[in-house]
Amino acid sequence: MNWSPPTLADVLRAKASIAPYLRPTPTLERPSLDAALGCRAYLKCENLNPTGAFKVRGGINLLSSLDDEQKARGVLAASTGNHAQSVAYAARLFGIRAMIYMPEEANPMKVAATRAFGAEVVLHGRDFDEARRAAEARARQEGMRYVHSADEPLLIAGVGTYTLELFEVAPDLDVLFVPVGGGSGVLGAAVVARAVNPKTKVIGVQAEGAPAVYLSWKAGHRVSTDEVSTFAEGLATREPFDLPLQLLPKLVDEIMLVSDAELEAAIRLLLETTSQVAEGAGAAAVAGAYQRRDELEGKSVGLILSGGNLGMTTLKRILEV
Numbered sequence: 669m670n671w672s673p674p675t676l677a678d679v680l681r682a683k684a685s686i687a688p689y690l691r692p693t694p695t696l697e698r699p700s701l702d703a704a705l706g707c708r709a710y711l712k713c714e715n716l717n718p719t720g721a722f723k724v725r726g727g728i729n730l731l732s733s734l735d736d737e738q739k740a741r742g743v744l745a746a747s748t749g750n751h752a753q754s755v756a757y758a759a760r761l762f763g764i765r766a767m768i769y770m771p772e773e774a775n776p777m778k779v780a781a782t783r784a785f786g787a788e789v790v791l792h793g794r795d796f797d798e799a800r801r802a803a804e805a806r807a808r809q810e811g812m813r814y815v816h817s818a819d820e821p822l823l824i825a826g827v828g829t830y831t832l833e834l835f836e837v838a839p840d841l842d843v844l845f846v847p848v849g850g851g852s853g854v855l856g857a858a859v860v861a862r863a864v865n866p867k868t869k870v871i872g873v874q875a876e877g878a879p880a881v882y883l884s885w886k887a888g889h890r891v892s893t894d895e896v897s898t899f900a901e902g903l904a905t906r907e908p909f910d911l912p913l914q915l916l917p918k919l920v921d922e923i924m925l926v927s928d929a930e931l932e933a934a935i936r937l938l939l940e941t942t943s944q945v946a947e948g949a950g951a952a953a954v955a956g957a958y959q960r961r962d963e964l965e966g967k968s969v970g971l972i973l974s975g976g977n978l979g980m981t982t983l984k985r986i987l988e989v
Contacts, residue, residue: 673915676863678825679832679856682729686826689728689761693717693830695837700941705957707964710838711942714830715950715976719753719781721902722827722853722974723817727754729826730815731762739764744812746770746803748796748901749778750949750975751817751850756787767812769803771795775901777979795896797906818850818909828856834970835860841868842967847952847974848872848881848923849903851912857972858919868970872916872923873956875903875931875948882923884908885916898928899982900948902975926955932986934958938973945983950975 696711714722731743742765745755752768759766766787770779771794783789790806793799800817807814815823835841844861846854854872861868874882877897884891890913896904916923926934934951937958938944946954953971957964 672821673855673919674821674825674828674859676860678821679828679860682725682822682825683829683832685732686725686728686829690717690725692833695834696942696944698942701937704937704941705964705969706961707957707967707969709957709969709971710834710841711944711971711973712830712834713944714972714974715944715946719750719757720975720977721750721753721950722830722972723750723754724757725829726820726823726826726852727758728761730820730822731755731758731764733822734764734813738813742766742812743815744768744803744807744810745815745817746796746800747817748904749775749782749977750902752782752787752789753778753785755815756782756785760786767806769799769806771799775977775979778977781977795906796904816909818852819911821911824852824856824859827853828860830972831857831860835864838968838970839865840968841865841970843869843871843964844970845871845873845953845956846972847903847949848874849949850905850909851881851916853972853974854920855912855915862919869921870919871956872920873952874923874925875900875952876925876927878904878906879925880906881908881912881916882925884913885920885923888917898948900928900931900952902947902949903952924956924959926952926959930955930959935978935986944973945976945978946973947975947978
């Protein structure tokens, strides 16, 4: 399918759609974070959304657009956790039945939160991609509206609103670092950046242990991996999605990789300098900026803290160094 990228107008419409349900998240500036990264850093705290992650913006925008027949049939999604909570939260707002497929070893905190929002959770498969294929088959079988985690222009327009809020605070960003899992967040960010300040360099940050999007972006064609190996479940995809695969080369300047050790160090840095809790995926932007800190001196840098749904066991392990 040939996709047209969402426009700034789509993001502005999304802003109006989600405004009754979500407040803007804060953008933090901390001298101690500036010192660690060697730049003027603007941290966009999407961990402070009601689901603890950025994706709820897209869920509300998309589900608010469904017609009565689609709402009556219900929605179905697959997720490692944050997209699950997004769809569940939005479905509860609009009185829609929601079924979510999640991997068998999904983050227990995210599973519990998804159920608490009223969704039916089906645990299936060893990873996200196995859960996704089962979910797509179930949606076809039951006639439910399948909500893809990235191949949804309305979802991308919705999540793009966080970058719109960031540019309202810092319109002259030199660089914007954004975590990359499926790619919806970085696409939304790039759509806004290209329209508001084309000089802003947009850099996606992916885990070394789950590099499918990075490899595909670099090769110029689809590259899938047999396995993923990262504790950051929000980055753990083996296969790139169609819409990001088509649009990322047009909108994003660069995609880079960070190790799990760098993600863990970024989680500690964020706690020490901003008192914010980031999950593995949520810390990717800071990990990327820290890796590139020698190049950032004197620059204004945006950092998307995309989520804070970090389990206590994982947090304890990361802090015990």
